[in-house]
Amino acid sequence: MPAVPHSQLEAACRAEGLTHLASIPMPGPLAAEGLDRMAADGVGDIGWILQDRHLRLQPSALLPTARSLLCVAWHHHAPVAAGPSGLRRAAYAAGKDYHVVLRPKLGRVGARLNRDCGQEWRHRACVDSAPVCERTLAAMAGLGWIGRNALLISPETGSYRLLGLLLTEAPLEERRGGHAADRCGSCTRCESACPTGALTGRRCLTERCISYLTIEHQGVIPRHLAERFGGWWFGCDLCQESCPWNRFAPPGEDVRLAGSDTEADLLDVTAERFDAHFAGRAIRRIGWIRFRRNLLVALWSVGRQDEARLLLTGAPELVLAQAAELGLAPTAGR
Ligand code: SF4
Ligand code: SF4
Incomplete structure (x- = not known):
């Protein structure tokens, strides 16, 4: 089976309003260092992160037959300054819950690939919905680097974005984002x-x-x-x-x-x-x-x-x- 051309993947993503994307072969096991350090620092009430440690470190466990990983970054609106009240909330939470918008978009990207290619590939969309290290994988795909603020940053578009993954049996042409290099420099x-x-x-x-x-x-x-x-x-x-x-x-x-x-x-x-x-x-x-x-x-x-x-x-x-x-x-x- 020849690889699905990146242009075809781009078209499927663009139809869903997803324009920042990268596709890589399904990665193997991840280094445990980050999770272990987090555990040592203390995870409070999100202990479930560690319960699923083995899955987080083995992304392909979510779909063992997956050949490729599609990573997308989707921009939400930038924060607005605090009003006279002084009360503030995170910008990403301004409107509709992004989980329920972005995940179906990824599902439709997979469905469209199947339709366009005449295949019945299986896919699994993840938007904070499965035990997977989304930020680490998106960084591996070159959608940005993980900055000192522990967030994924693009030198072109910053960090006000939401991440989504599609694990897929489709053999996607590899296309990295090209932004993996750390550009925090001496900034703190x-x-x-x-x-x-x-x-x-x-x-x-x-x-x-x-x-x-x-x-x-x-x-x-x-x-x-x-x-x-x-x-x-x-x-x-x-x-x-x-x-x-x-x-x-x-x-x-x-x-x-x-x-x-x-x-x-x-x-x-x-x-x-x-x-x-x-x-x-x-x-x-x-x-x-x-x-x-x-x-x-x-x-x-x-x-x-x-x-x-x-x-x-x-x-x-x-x-x-x-x-x-x-x-x-x-x-x-x-
Ligand atoms: S790490 Fe970032 S989000 Fe958390 S308290 Fe500090 S500034 Fe706020
Ligand atoms: S160190 Fe500077 S460039 Fe890096 S994440 Fe923090 S504020 Fe951004």
Whole structure:
């Protein structure tokens, strides 16, 4: 079977709005160093990353008959500065949940290849949906280098992008991205910009990172970290905003990834309204209780203690425990 020409793959991707891509032969086992270091640093409430260690280190385990790997990078919209409220959330979470948009796109790329080539190749699309080291594989394919902020950066388009993989039985022509060389140089801006000191030694310390703490962490956020939140209530973009390569960031590639949250909206989202308010968005995944915990911390971290206390009336246990951690509970007037 001759290789599928890159032009054919490009056409299939372009039909889905995917223009940043690379294809490589299915890689063999990955080095364990990164995962081991992460484990040693501590993974908090994302221990499942280590449970699937063997799968993460052997990408072909997800589809043993795969011949090729397609890696795509899909740009979301760049962050907007904090408004007068001081509250902020990660730019990628502005609009529709990218998982539910990007993964079907990759599935359709595979289906189109089958149709165009008259084959019945099997494919497996992964967008944060399977135990696979997406960033490492995308770097291997040359879509960028992993910077000091632990993110994949392209010298042409920066890092405001989402990654997706398609493992496929199709024999894709190899076409690397050509951006694998590390171009951080002597820059350390992201390390300096990180408010919690999470970036060190070219890695991100999970348990100190605001993204982890607001999205994955189940319990109370320690006060010594909460006081550095600076208004972030879902994720954090500071190590990307500070990266000089993001001055080249293009506009987001899909209008569905855009959106905004007004402060009035956020503070008025009740437990009953939470699911409907955040329907189709990644934020819904954290649930109302952790959303309220995050709002409490965010308000408190920008000096809005009185407004933070308003969240305590009838609050769930986690929010009350968080308030106690922040020293708010004793004066909550409950
Ligand atoms: S997301 Fe925020 S807290 Fe996490 S490493 Fe980047 S700057 Fe630091
Ligand atoms: S801010 Fe500087 S050190 Fe950090 S990822 Fe960007 S280029 Fe690399």
